[in-house]
Amino acid sequence: MSRFTRRQALGTVAALGALPLIARPALASTKIRLGALRFTSHAASFVALERGYFADAGLDVELEFFQAAQPMAVAVASTDVDYAVTAISGGLISLAEKGAAKVIGGSLSEEPGIDGQKILASNDAFAAGLTDPSKLDGKSFAMTQAGSSFHYMGSKIAAEEGAELHFKPLQKVGAIIGALKTSQVDAWSIVPHIAKPLAAGGSAHIIGNVSDYLPNYQVTTVFTSTKNADQERGQTEAFLAALSKGVDDFNAALVDKTLGEDGADEMVKLIHKYVYADKSLEDATPGIVNGAMRLNKNAALNLASVTDQLDWFKSEGLVKDSIGIDTLVDQSYVDII
Incomplete structure (x- = not known):
């Protein structure tokens, strides 16, 4: 498949109307770019980077920050970013239909008993x-x-x-x-x-x-270019395994609260480097703690929720009615909830 350019990706979005994985180690110091938002819900990426989980997997990760989901989908499709974590958008679905992007896991979820959106x-x-x-x-x-x-x-x-x-x-x-x-x-x-x-x-x-209104909503997903999903399986599995270690640390510290006050404080300090960094740690802490929603263990994906989202986009005429769930999701990578 030829490289999907940023211009082509932007054109597609504009047309909208504006497991545990046993990873085969990637090549040492493989450079990858990871798209993220400065939200607590993206903390697994920050943890995996700061605690060396990506490095241990042979990945030299550089974070690239965005302010909305659709530009991130464009960046992945055009291979300006290798992997990303954000919400499903009409742009992402249409880019998947073009053969340029694939969802490979789940991240943030609404869960009964945990304060959410x-x-x-x-x-x-x-x-x-x-x-x-x-x-x-x-x-x-x-x-x-x-x-x-x-x-x-x-x-x-x-x-x-x-x-x-x-x-x-x-x-x-x-x-x-x-x-x-x-x-x-x-x-x-x-x-x-x-x-x-x-x-x-x-x-x-x-x-x-x-x-x-949306119980068990799969709020965000992990996705990559179709090229990475198809041709860079070792790298992609290594990325997901390292990210999942970040998920485990985050959930233990701020969701399940099994690490005590010291563990929670350490996690907040780590996240503060990326979220509310313009505020003092004292002022930033309540906001960071308030954002501690469940992140999916092992990048598991709530396929029913993703299917409901896809059906809504189709019903609104925002994406083609012919797009199926396998067009959007590469199920070979994920545990299905």
């Missing part, structure tokens, strides 16, 4: 009566782009509440936060490490939980 209302909308999701009808809802996970979550919430939402694409999470703080948008859904500080600081109100 929140539904937020702006101060003005809350004062005007948007005090719970049943009152969303006619309101504006923020998303990065059409076909983003925010679009999916908002649509699912609205469908269950019988509401009609006006989606507002703002391209970047930072822009959405600014719009919510100034009441330029009425509502949004986001991970708790962002939602809770916004609410605690008086910038927005938490009015519901995403898990009430």
